[in-house]
Amino acid sequence: MMNKLVSLLFAIILIGCNDVDDLVNSSTQNPVDVYIAGVKTNNAAYWKNNQSYLLTGGNGGEATKICVSNNNLHVLGKKTLDNWRTEYLYWENGNLINLNTAFNTPAQYVHSITDMEVVGNDVYFVGYTKNPLLAVEIYELAYWKNGVKTVLDNNINNPTFQAKIKVVTNTVYVIGNTSSCFNSCHGIYVNNVFQSVSVGDLLKDITVKDNQVYVYGTNTSTNTGFYKNMATGVETTLTTIPSVFKLLFDNNNTFVADVVNIFKNNTQIYSSSFFSFYLDFIALNNNVYILKREGDFGTFDAVYINDINVFQIFVDQGRFNALTVVQN
Template identity: 30%
Template sequence: MKTLILPFLFLLTLIFSCTPNDNDEILEKNVASYDVYVAGMENYKACYWKNNIKINLFSPDSTTANKILIENNDVHVLGKTRANFNGSYYYWKNNVRLNLEQYLGIPAGHYYKILDMAVDGNDTYFIGYYDTLSPVAVQKYAFCLWKNGIKTELNTSDNIIYDDSKISVFNHQSYVSARIRNAGTIESGYYVNSLFHTIPGISTVCNFTETVAGIQFLYTKNIRYYSMQLSTNTETLITDYINPPPISSKISGEKTSSDYYITAIMPMINSYLKNNVQTTFPLDTDYDMIKDLFVLDGNVYVIKQKSTPFASKVYINNVETQSIINPANTFVNAFNSVFVVAN
């Protein structure tokens, strides 16, 4: 793995080549110390990097780590085997691994998919669905929320309609975006705990973030991005930029700022939206997929990927800090998720 990490203390030395106003801005952003966690895989094995130092996750299988969260100094990772169909899903807490099929009580041998993970203090949440093998068509797939391994069945359907769902926890309440089946029709919106709130016209549900304006819910309809401020049910058109419809869209922000960022693997090639303004990433245009983006104290952390040959890079405030490539015609190394904490 090629590494180009620049410690923040080194970055601070760059202020001497800036204007006085630039000095103040850079100093303000970088006086604190941060731990940067990046999850992914190397040599077809799930792992994560803390400040560019790799930690292998206990995993005898061929796996990749798809999401990493840090809470109370505990490291939480969600991953799976890289099977094309019905792979196994795993969860690591401080490198202790659980098989989620077993931990969540999913019947052995039933097709299942774990869609997302959230952590709130000592509570861990997962959302996903599984094939119940029920002879009743509308009960075939069960969409569930698990809190500390205890299941709440949210919805059932005869079709897989849940793949876009995401989960966040705010004020100790779970928020789950979802398309559900209700009395024979498909509705879209979000759950707060187990209570569903319908928003008409949604075609794709995305995720949640919290800014100074409150909890924001991102979704699309009529091939346009919208967000809803959930405390007031105020819907805002973000952009009609989308054409074709988006893939893997995400809204990111932080509670201390009004800024928000929207990324999508497609069709926003090498760009993202910041406060509704399309922003082109200034480096490595061949790394045209923004895989993940995280914001903390005004600093922006980005994972970008390219597909031919497959490779990943990490950037902090538009400075490349980490990269990983693949041998020719292979896909065994990748960065997938970034999370940052102040220390």
């Protein structure tokens, strides 16, 4: 208990420092900007090096993902309306676009936006739409590039899977399901062409190393994590890790996170507990950034850089959802 108290007091002292940029960069080998998406005082918000910014039109909502590209800031968020419908929001440099309004047509309404990708000045979203005139639960899986829609499958009956999107060297990769199948209905679309994975494999997300694309997730039959190089077809099975929730490559290091633990080159570097569990993490240029919820019953969210608490927020004031780091 004393160690937790000391850690908490130390974190509060750090928050009070005047020059947060110096604090962040003293914890790393190279200058960086740390961005966080979340919610503050019941308003969608983001933080840059501990400076908070409330997002216009985000009252009652939250920011769920944040990207920086060509010095432009892109934030994805959402809010639940009084009728329990979800409204999906996007901010570019603070300017709000309601994605439901932007993407709805008389024939198809937005059901959900599940991911965002930004490459240069091109902005991609992926998600599901539904014909509002049909009672039957049939959905389209689609992505939008700069507002232009591409339908991947128009007969999806389960829109709960969180489809993911990644764009590498002009190739669009989308993890999702297909209706044109017998028993291998889950996999990845590569430039709109579906490639199934083995029965039992459940993909979580996509990552990139040296322009090579890797998918990762869990084999539900064997309860083992895995990742697969899409170019070579080589699949790596992680027999001691039951699932891969996040995979990152940094220099010659491989970082894998399951539900509670983070591993570097198969060595555990962080383990969640009742008093501390990770929300997101980034590995960049030999530095590790971990977004955590900490304290008794999760009383505050914090950002750690190389095990140093650099800033935090108490959950009665807001919370953190996602992290990105930009090398200066």
